[in-house]
Amino acid sequence: xxxxxxxxxxxxxxxxxxxxxxxxxxxxxxxxxxxxxxxxxxxxxxxxxxxxxxxxxxxxxxxxxxxxxxxxxxxxxxxxxxxxxxxxxxxxxxxxxxxxxxxxxxxxxxxxxxxxxxxxxxxxxxxxxxxxxxxxxxxxxxxxxxxxxxxxxxxxxxxxxxxxxxxxxxxxxxxxxxxxxxxxxxxxxxxxxxxxxxxxxxxxxxxxxxxxxxxxxxxxxxxxxxxxxxxxxxxxxxxxxxxxxxxxxxxxxxxxxxxxxxxxxxxxxxxxxxxxxxxxxxxxxxxxxxxxxxxxxxxxxxxxxxxxxxxxxxxxxxxxxxxxxxxxxxxxxxxxxxxxxxxxxxxxxxxxxxxxxxxxxxxxxxxxxxxxxxxxxxxxxxxxxxxxxxxxxxxxxxxxxxxxxxxxxxxxxx
Amino acid sequence: xxxxxxxxxxxxxxxxxxxxxxxxxxxxxxxxxxxxxxxxxxxxxxxxxxxxxxxxxxxxxxxxxxxxxxxxxxxxxxxxxxxxxxxxxxxxxxxxxxxxxxxxxxxxxxxxxxxxxxxxxxxxxxxxxxxxxxxxxxxxxxxxxxxxxxxxxxxxxxxxxxxxxxxxxxxxxxxxxxxxxxxxxxxxxxxxxxxxxxxxxxxxxxxxxxxxxxxxxxxxxxxxxxxxxxxxxxxxxxxxxxxxxxxxxxxxxxxxxxxxxxxxxxxxxxxxxxxxxxxxxxxxxxxxxxxxxxxxxxxxxxxxxxxxxxxxxxxxxxxxxxxxxxxxxxxxxxxxxxxxxxxxxxxxxxxxxxxxxxxxxxxxxxxxxxxxxxxxxxxxxxxxxxxxxxxxxxxxxxxxxxxxxxxxxxxxxxxxxxxxxxxxxxxxxxxxxxxxxxxxxxxxxxxxxxxxxxxxxxxxxxxxxxxxxxxxxxxxxx
Numbered sequence: 084x085x086x087x088x089x090x091x092x093x094x095x096x097x098x099x100x101x102x103x104x105x106x107x108x109x110x111x112x113x114x115x116x117x118x119x120x121x122x123x124x125x126x127x128x129x130x131x132x133x134x135x136x137x138x139x140x141x142x143x144x145x146x147x148x149x150x151x152x153x154x155x156x157x158x159x160x161x162x163x164x165x166x167x168x169x170x171x172x173x174x175x176x177x178x179x180x181x182x183x184x185x186x187x188x189x190x191x192x193x194x195x196x197x198x199x200x201x202x203x204x205x206x207x208x209x210x211x212x213x214x215x216x217x218x219x220x221x222x223x224x225x226x227x228x229x230x231x232x233x234x235x236x237x238x239x240x241x242x243x244x245x246x247x248x249x250x251x252x253x254x255x256x257x258x259x260x261x262x263x264x265x266x267x268x269x270x271x272x273x274x275x276x277x278x279x280x281x282x283x284x285x286x287x288x289x290x291x292x293x294x295x296x297x298x299x300x301x302x303x304x305x306x307x308x309x310x311x312x313x314x315x316x317x318x319x320x321x322x323x324x325x326x327x328x329x330x331x332x333x334x335x336x337x338x339x340x341x342x343x344x345x346x347x348x349x350x351x352x353x354x355x356x357x358x359x360x361x362x363x364x365x366x367x368x369x370x371x372x373x374x375x376x377x378x379x380x381x382x383x384x385x386x387x388x389x390x391x392x393x394x395x396x397x398x399x400x401x402x403x404x405x406x407x408x409x410x411x412x413x414x415x416x417x418x419x420x421x422x423x424x425x426x427x428x429x430x431x432x433x434x435x436x437x438x439x440x441x442x443x444x445x446x447x448x449x450x451x452x453x454x455x456x457x458x459x460x461x462x463x464x465x466x467x468x469x470x471x472x473x474x475x476x477x478x479x480x481x482x483x484x485x486x487x488x489x490x491x492x493x494x495x496x497x
Numbered sequence: 498x499x500x501x502x503x504x505x506x507x508x509x510x511x512x513x514x515x516x517x518x519x520x521x522x523x524x525x526x527x528x529x530x531x532x533x534x535x536x537x538x539x540x541x542x543x544x545x546x547x548x549x550x551x552x553x554x555x556x557x558x559x560x561x562x563x564x565x566x567x568x569x570x571x572x573x574x575x576x577x578x579x580x581x582x583x584x585x586x587x588x589x590x591x592x593x594x595x596x597x598x599x600x601x602x603x604x605x606x607x608x609x610x611x612x613x614x615x616x617x618x619x620x621x622x623x624x625x626x627x628x629x630x631x632x633x634x635x636x637x638x639x640x641x642x643x644x645x646x647x648x649x650x651x652x653x654x655x656x657x658x659x660x661x662x663x664x665x666x667x668x669x670x671x672x673x674x675x676x677x678x679x680x681x682x683x684x685x686x687x688x689x690x691x692x693x694x695x696x697x698x699x700x701x702x703x704x705x706x707x708x709x710x711x712x713x714x715x716x717x718x719x720x721x722x723x724x725x726x727x728x729x730x731x732x733x734x735x736x737x738x739x740x741x742x743x744x745x746x747x748x749x750x751x752x753x754x755x756x757x758x759x760x761x762x763x764x765x766x767x768x769x770x771x772x773x774x775x776x777x778x779x780x781x782x783x784x785x786x787x788x789x790x791x792x793x794x795x796x797x798x799x800x801x802x803x804x805x806x807x808x809x810x811x812x813x814x815x816x817x818x819x820x821x822x823x824x825x826x827x828x829x830x831x832x833x834x835x836x837x838x839x840x841x842x843x844x845x846x847x848x849x850x851x852x853x854x855x856x857x858x859x860x861x862x863x864x865x866x867x868x869x870x871x872x873x874x875x876x877x878x879x880x881x882x883x884x885x886x887x888x889x890x891x892x893x894x895x896x897x898x899x900x901x902x903x904x905x906x907x908x909x910x911x912x913x914x915x916x917x918x919x920x921x922x923x924x925x926x927x928x929x930x931x932x933x934x935x936x937x938x939x940x941x942x943x944x945x946x947x948x949x950x951x952x953x954x955x956x957x958x959x960x961x962x963x964x965x966x967x968x969x970x971x972x973x974x975x
Contacts, residue, residue: 400893401892403892416907417907418874418906418907419874420905421903421904421905423901423902423903424900424901424902424913425899425900425901425902426898426900426902426913426915427898427900428887428896428897428898428899428915428917429895429897430887430896430897430917431894431895432889432892433889433890433891433892433894433919434892434919435889435917436917436918437916437917437918438914438915438916439913439914439915440912440913440914440915441900441902441911441912441913442912443902443904443910443911444904444909444911445907445908445909445910
């Protein structure tokens, strides 16, 4: 693997124009990745989902260099019924940026590499991303500007590529009192690639971020997404993860509540069937007084599926008056389904309110009986109960347009 | 008067050491030492081989390092693995032959063996450093066919039982400290309750580490045969010493069809002084196997001592309809650290488990609840309920909860709840308004917080435990 990595790294460097210093920085991350490799079961954070094993058994000769050939954007892929700004990635390369609803001096995207903003000591996959990403983009929302329409980040893969490692990296700067809504929307026509996405958000005072991730299409790729969110005073980050389609995906969200009265929300849904293997891992770090976090994760697990939720609430000793809550629930529909949870609290301050709960089990037979006795058949009764179970999470979405979009995608009816 | 009482309580009252001549094995861990232990205990050949097998495995094993409380590396070659009072070369036949100094020690500990024998009905087995010194009430038990003796005695007198069950729950292929214990265990208690017998009294063991530089490695084996019941209590103390002492015991419980074992621990090893110097490393492996149908194992623990407590009393629910329970209070103060919890492994059908854990941390201490609930594919209709609550006093301490939940069966239910909070001002105010001072108020509130667990303890222990809860937190408020 090392040889392949080094030659592919060289190809990436040769085909881009990084400065001498930048290359040294990137090399440092490459060496770190080579040292640690893909994380596997032995790694506590990957206990429930063995990425190393998944890559070994699904991808032969993983290729880290991506030629980045241009592709045509087919407008048919665009989401209907929602006016939105667009960023389109095809096979890891930006093909289209369309911010037509916004004031161009208030909201912009720049290509810029800033080695300061690279994330250190997170895990080997983030290191891999730092080493191999060839283009860096920064999206900036100027102070007091509210981005009018949501930004949908389309991430497409075409059937042309296979056994490739695709790295995407985006930086977001939300200046004082600004607001941004983004939707991650992936469409995969390819198979057996490893997609590694890293976003870094910086929220200044009073900024509001709404971050939605939709993974809905069936595909055979292995995916990893890491979002780091830094929050200053009074800022809010709302995250929602819809985990449906991919055969193997792990979403990680790390929130640093640095400022007073800042708050973070993470809500997620797993609705899985057919051998799917999904995980959400969150870590919410309460680092200042009066911060708040809320997490709700629900799973519905069908035949041969596995979902895992690892959530950590960390409270630093000066973060008094912290309010942290975490709840995970799962319904197992099959005897071959598996639900794993590790809801963790690490608390060093005494004047806090922190709690978590986790429950898993089967559909309540009495509820099914009740509904059937009112004239629905078994299948309808089951669907009704599952819809109700999941709707609870969708209702947490504060943006009505996006809430309706997600309800449509999931086929949820009220 | 009260000041004096408080002063007495604040200091670790079991911190004295007894001056008794000891026979020790040579320092260090090697085959010769193991042979020495085996030889001095006149063990059969199979056991020596078993020990050596464990030792050979130990050589390639690595010490685990995933725990929250970190500690300086232990030099296993700098420990005595066997220490016994000299007068014990031949085990005394009755209490009258005991070294009077030993009896005095136990008197100071609050376990006057002589008196207990006559007064209340608890059978006590006292373990001093490495040897079991006295077992009382033997006759009454023998009449019912109950075997309650030291494990060394059991090896001599009931080798078939020992051979059958020793290592059946904690095999020599287990983790580092369990394997270390298998190689060098010195003594401990052995209980066998025959089919259909309800043990008429509480069985109790008192452990005492006396000699310095000594590790204590006792091994307890309790077997409840079909339809039997036994309740077993365990208490522990150690003298105050500046260096850290290692305590790595193994406790194995086997419950056959319809049997029930209740195992209660009040652990009060020396916790080290105010600055965290000295104290016991309590790295104990406790595991119960519900082997038969409808069997039940219940762990209750009150953990107030030790510099570091690192243990997870577990239940393997193998038999159908078996039940596992875990009730725990863990209190850390000053620089104490604890990483404790339980594992409930559901294998059989209709198995149930319940976990109630209460953690209290004060001063500069650090407390972690770590637990596993694993419902395997074939454990139909199983259920688990877990509740872990933490109470923090001050912002120099930490309280952590790390549950692992694995559900592989769609017919089973797992529910987990955890909260972390502090003693509310309102509650304190209410108590103080009614005339309690702040320390008494805290004691009252904490006892209320722990009530669910304290209720599970046998009467005699509950009183002691309640006092201990108060003592452990003295000086942590104000």
